[in-house]
Amino acid sequence: MVDGKTHPTVGFVGAGNMAEALISGMRAADWPPERIWVTNRSNRTRLDWLRARYGVQTTQDKKELCGASQVLVLAVKPKDVPEATDQLRPLVRPGHRLLSVVAGLTLASLERAFPGTPVVRAMPNTPSAVREGVTAYALGRWAGQEDARLAQEVFGSVGAVVEVPEERIDLVTGLSGSGPAYVFFLVESLIEAGVRSGLPPEVARDLVVQTVFGAARMLRETGEDPAELRRRVTSPGGTTMAGVGALEERGVRGAFLEAVQRAARRARELAS
Numbered sequence: 404m405v406d407g408k409t410h411p412t413v414g415f416v417g418a419g420n421m422a423e424a425l426i427s428g429m430r431a432a433d434w435p436p437e438r439i440w441v442t443n444r445s446n447r448t449r450l451d452w453l454r455a456r457y458g459v460q461t462t463q464d465k466k467e468l469c470g471a472s473q474v475l476v477l478a479v480k481p482k483d484v485p486e487a488t489d490q491l492r493p494l495v496r497p498g499h500r501l502l503s504v505v506a507g508l509t510l511a512s513l514e515r516a517f518p519g520t521p522v523v524r525a526m527p528n529t530p531s532a533v534r535e536g537v538t539a540y541a542l543g544r545w546a547g548q549e550d551a552r553l554a555q556e557v558f559g560s561v562g563a564v565v566e567v568p569e570e571r572i573d574l575v576t577g578l579s580g581s582g583p584a585y586v587f588f589l590v591e592s593l594i595e596a597g598v599r600s601g602l603p604p605e606v607a608r609d610l611v612v613q614t615v616f617g618a619a620r621m622l623r624e625t626g627e628d629p630a631e632l633r634r635r636v637t638s639p640g641g642t643t644m645a646g647v648g649a650l651e652e653r654g655v656r657g658a659f660l661e662a663v664q665r666a667a668r669r670a671r672e673l674a675s
């Protein structure tokens with residue numbers, strides 16, 4: 404509750420996967436459905452579905468959405484930003500706040516499009532869809548503590564939230580934005596290793612998924628250093644030491660460093 408009394412009305416411009424993840428989290432966190440508005444470009448069926456599923460307000464008229472909302476969430480694909488900002492520019496008024504989840508769209512571009520408007524640039528990740536996301540956000544020059552609280556409330560409904568200076572957002576994109584894909588890659592690789600070594604695929608999958616889930620929960624719930632948790636399951640000359648030795652020999656640590664840095668570089672190249 405940003406002003407300490409009531410939830411502001413939030414209008415989503417874009418009704419795709421990311422908008423739905425946030426809407427579903429906000430509803431689960433008891434954000435009143437009459438204070439959530441959604442619009443898209445043309446897909447009426449999608450809006451009807453969101454209204455039926457979450458009880459939110461939908462419209463194909465951006466004027467109606469902007470008139471009803473105090474906070475606008477820009478959730479369109481990067482290629483659709485010029486059209487969406489052209490449509491929104493005449494409708495954004497003093498008092499509006501803007502949260503953008505568009506990858507690569509800088510605060511400077513947003514502030515050029517909406518002069519004087521408090522703007523927040525956020526980078527959520529896909530586990531937001533199951534309320535286990537993590538979002539990093541950066542505040543624009545006209546944004547203040549109220550906007551930080553708003554970002555924490557909206558993105559906090561779908562996971563953890565951290566504030567970073569904008570120059571770190573590309574790095575966050577390479578780490579936690581692309582991070583779920585690295586974990587899926589790890590899971591794929593472990594399942595394949597289990598299957599190639601003789602386990603039935605469904606058994607290998609169950610073992611690996613629960614192992615990754617359990618290890619992540621241990622990290623979060625104990626707050627322990629991952630190196631320390633690893634040390635505790637690694638006895639000298641034992642099985643884990645043999646396995647981890649293979650990862651070290653094959654340079655897996657260096658591969659992760661390169662993955663994060665390359666993804667961050669790509670995010671910088673794609674920024675607008």
Ligand SMILES: NC(=O)c1ccc[n+]([C@@H]2O[C@H](COP(=O)([O-])OP(=O)(O)OC[C@H]3O[C@@H](n4cnc5c(N)ncnc54)[C@H](OP(=O)(O)O)[C@@H]3O)[C@@H](O)[C@H]2O)c1
Nearest residue numbers: 417418419420421443444445446478479480483487505506
């Ligand atoms: N998905 C993720 O994990 C993730 C993570 C971090 C950041 N993001 C960012 O989130 C943004 C949205 O991603 P997404 O996966 O949700 O995309 P998506 O599923 O393709 O949805 C895009 C939405 O934008 C709407 N749209 C396009 N042009 C519009 C316009 N002029 N006015 C109003 N709505 C318009 C589309 O409507 P129609 O269907 O009617 O065309 C659609 O509802 C992207 O910029 C992405 O970088 C996504």
